[in-house]
Amino acid sequence: MNMVTQKETEEFFIRLAGALTGGLEDAGLEGYQKSTGMRTFPFNQLNPKIPFCDDLIVGGLAIPPWVIGYLMEEDARKKGDMKAMEFGKNLEMFGEGDVIYALNMLIHHELCLLMEPQIFAPATMVTSVPASVPRSDVGHKVIKL
């Protein structure tokens, strides 16, 4: 008899789908920031010691499916609606995967900011802009008309 059931495998993939959703939200926001060079909201920090707003948004978006799924499951359990209960449980697991990715991503960013805020720059960020690429925001002065 297999110890790891088909159900557990399905549950893992639902969680992975949730985590990948968080990763894609994060990639979308960071990719947009990289392509536009935008420094205004949501690509700014509320405080130099806390992560960027776009990362906080990704973290915040992970929590509603988790909480809604849990509440939906509990409500459906009381009503005896098995279909809604199953949906709620799946939604909860989807949110759980997203929370596991997003909160750990925030922990990682926070550690980077707390350890060496002045000189620490994650490898992914530094190498993404090679020195040979001219920067559009250096050597220019923009006068508001």
Place this chain on the structure above:
Amino acid sequence: MSMPELDKEAIEFLTRFFGGTASALEQFFAEWWWTNHPEARNQFPFTRPEQHLPFWSNIIIGGISVAEALLGLGIEEDPMKLLERVDYKVKEQMKEFAKGLRKFGEGGILYSAPMLTKTTIVHNVPTPVAAPIGQVRTEQLLAGRVIKL
């Protein structure tokens, strides 16, 4: 939901969560090393298998999580029947440990798979190149006049 069931789910969630935290800490350590040891740059594991892929260090972090999950799964399933000769009590304890290890590894995968996806996507997004002299970008035109210093 009964309390023991809720407790069990909470413990399982925390095991997965800390598996993800372990991967995040490994990534932080690799980046800390990259920042503080300039001589290690452009050397394994701070190289890429292919120019469009993430650093080896990040891929290794994902690999460690997969190895943890597979090791846990291997002990739990015991396909080679290696635990047959072991005492029943010890066998049960080992299976319990393996289940935890599998969930810990699962948490690591839940962090590292999206992290690798994100790193790959962001790495391949083209950076804006400065407009040639005499040609200004639309948003700069909207913002005001650009003077080359």
